[in-house]
Amino acid sequence: MTPPARRPTSSDVAARAGVSRATVSMVLNGRVEGTVAPATRERVLRAAAELDYTRSSIALSLRDRRTRTIGLITDEISTSPWAGRMIRAAAQEAAAQDYLVLTVDLSLRDADVAAAMRGLAARQVEGFVYAEMGHARKDLPPVPQGLPLVMLNGEQLHDGDGVAEVALAVVPDDRGGAVRATRRLLDVGHRRIVMLSSGDAAVATVEREAGYRAAMEEAGLSPEVVRAGWQMSDGLRETRRLLARAEPPTAVLCIRDRVAAGAIHAAALAGVDVPRELSVIGYDDEDFFAEELTPPLTTIALPHEEMGALAMRALLTLLEDGNAGEDGGAGPTVPRVEVVPCPLVERGTVAAAPEPA
Structure with missing residues (x-):
């Protein structure tokens, strides 16, 4: 049986680069400021790459008393x-x-x-x-x-x-996203804009509704929030009701992409063209979904x-x-x-x- 190949060591790197092991250690640990010339540093890094040398994580943790x-x-x-x-x-x-x-x-x-x-x-x-x-x-x-x-x-x-x-909480600006979506509709002339929301007390629901209301009120318009749900069937059901009105909305902002898909389906069933007669904006930019709808969905992305x-x-x-x-x-x-x-x-x-x- 052929014995396994020996792993290269810092001594091997030092020999190939023509430097001391101490220099190799300083270069690979990033402690070169004012101590190792740039050309020497490059020589050490090149030697380490040629030898496929990697530092032992066990040795590092023993030295630093860290597990990383x-x-x-x-x-x-x-x-x-x-x-x-x-x-x-x-x-x-x-x-x-x-x-x-x-x-x-x-x-x-x-x-x-x-x-x-x-x-x-x-x-x-x-x-x-x-x-x-x-x-x-x-x-x-x-x-x-x-x-x-x-x-x-x-x-x-x-x-x-x-x-x-x-120490820190990282969250999406759900409210700001809804403001951005509503302003986009306002900017192209829509005034009858309805939000299809979820009807629950989730943080996303509360924040997105607040953003929509703020943008509508800023424009001097009355917001209208319809409690639908989170699923495609919810968007289908409520949009069919909206389109049956004597004066239906010209745009809907949806709590989620799947609700928006239901709104698009409802429009198709009613013979209403999206986006020429009804504009639709979703929320989430769900992978393998939003861009595959017909037409592809304009939406707010979660970052x-x-x-x-x-x-x-x-x-x-x-x-x-x-x-x-x-x-x-x-x-x-x-x-x-x-x-x-x-x-x-x-x-x-x-x-x-x-x-x-």
């Missing part, structure tokens, strides 16, 4: 085709900074948040990201060992004893990728700054809530308001 591991707890995001972008972006951000992510999906096992935190803390994670499927406000339990915690797509309801201390990367980047900044200093300081000050804008995605369901008959 993050615990990520989710509800049902891993089963979602579009919210999963948050998790992918967070993991990519961690990998780019040489961190490993351990994920616990609460929908796939009999575990609660506290148990998940304890299990991950026992595996010596350095911090936590807790990610919600949809924009939520809830209380999380205290974090084991006082480890830093960032919430993704969620906010802590209360501060104080008995709940987690959250899942940006949110995931931002949340992980904030946590890693806290960890790196906290481990870099030796003055006992409290570390960087970060905002408690970071609100990420929701952009308008223009496709084919918005047109100028039709001329009065």
Whole structure:
């Protein structure tokens, strides 16, 4: 049997680059300012690449007393085709900074948040990201060992004893997105704009309705919110009722892309052209769905990728700054809530308001 090939060592890199092992260590650990010439640094990096040399994570953790591991707890995001972008972006951000992510999906096992935190803390994670499927406000339990915690797509309801201390919460600007969508319809002449909402008290519902109402009132118009639901059938049912009016709306803003799809279907059944006679805007920009409708749906996108990367980047900044200093300081000050804008995605369901008959 052929013995396995020997892994290259820092001594091999030093020999190929013609430098000392100390120089290799300084270059690969980024401590070269004022100590290693640029040409020498490039020679070391080239030698390491040619030898396919990688530093041992075990050796690094023993030296630094760190694991460079993050615990990520989710509800049902891993089963979602579009919210999963948050998790992918967070993991990519961690990998780019040489961190490993351990994920616990609460929908796939009999575990609660506290148990998940304890299990991950026992595996010596350095911090936590807790990610919600949809924009939520809830209380999380205290974090084991006082480890830093960032919430993704969620906010802590209360501060104080008995709940987690959250370093940062990253959430979408649901209200601002609805304002943006409504203004888009107003800008092309629509005045009879109805919002098809969900009828529940979810954070997204409350915030999106508030944005719609604010934009309509700013334009001197009376808002009209119809309690529909979250599904295509809800949009179909309520839009058919709206189109049966003597003076139907010329535009609808929908709480979700699937409701918007129902509105488009209702218009087709009624012989109403979208967008020439009825403009439709959705919300979420759901993957493999919004762009596949006929016509393709103009919608407000949830910035899942940006949110995931931002949340992980904030946590890693806290960890790196906290481990870099030796003055006992409290570390960087970060905002408690970071609100990420929701952009308008223009496709084919918005047109100028039709001329009065």
